[in-house]
Amino acid sequence: QQQVKQSPQSLIVQKGGISIINCAYENTAFDYFPWYQQFPGKGPALLIAIRPDVSEKKEGRFTISFNKSAKQFSLHIMDSQPGDSATYFCAASRGAPDNNNDMRFGAGTRLTVKP
């Protein structure tokens, strides 16, 4: 079942611009929202993650904005660089008492940053 919806499918941004990728989730039990970055031929790697007790988390040029009431979160890449060109996946999971950290992934966004 599609529990995490991600948009857009692809995004082209000029160098120095802001890249914005959006995700929406359905299950209010989710309490961990990571973003993964995947380069061609590689496995996804954790980029940044947020928990619902904060509305924003920033690490360098990467910021997650989180809206609990709307069940939405987004990734902002400031001063986008050609090296940021990759596929980005949002995800959501819950930490149940039995430690069933079932994670649901969005469909991915292919970001291209033009020099």
Place this chain on the structure above:
Amino acid sequence: GAGVSQSPSNKVTEKGKDVELRCDPISGHTALYWYRQSLGQGLEFLIYFQGNSAPDKSGLPSDRFSAERTGGSVSTLTIQRTQQEDSAVYLCASSPIYEQFFGPGTRLTVL
């Protein structure tokens, strides 16, 4: 330290043959996942192992797919009687609790 490793990195097989894909998780990680990623697509969940609990097999697409995890460590994904639609990258991830650490994947091509 060592990350998640997968072998082989590439596998070409003929339709109808069986294949085994291996995943070596990060030592100490209790959770292990298998995903399938078709070209340009997202991550399709296949199976999840957590400690000694019964695995969550809800994502396996057919009974041709099976997986084992021996001794709470190494895992093998087996695809029997492969079909052309099985061609994809198979990713393994391990996790201590929340964050999933992915391996580089095995690219399977079924001719």
